[in-house]
Amino acid sequence: xxxxxxxxxxxxxxxxxxxxxxxxxxxxxxxxxxxxxxxxxxxxxxxxxxxxxxxxxxxxxxxxxxxxxxxxxxxxxxxxxx
Numbered sequence: 334x335x336x337x338x339x340x341x342x343x344x345x346x347x348x349x350x351x352x353x354x355x356x357x358x359x360x361x362x363x364x365x366x367x368x369x370x371x372x373x374x375x376x377x378x379x380x381x382x383x384x385x386x387x388x389x390x391x392x393x394x395x396x397x398x399x400x401x402x403x404x405x406x407x408x409x410x411x412x413x414x415x
Contacts, residue, residue: 343378343382344383345374346378347385348363349392350385350388350392353395362398374393
């Protein structure tokens, strides 16, 4: 069981790094909750693969910095009827 959880954490990190994906997109792709993605990446990944953790952390911080822009675009689409 432990190996599969650690493997899932590594797979999530690789997916996010390669696709510059958000936590929400990764959760949808893997069929798990956003909370599980956060737990895997922030708590489990640093223990099993530190370098991968540092790489995914950069992508997540970039996503966090840009999220207000994505939210504004989504609102714009909503009210324009797109």
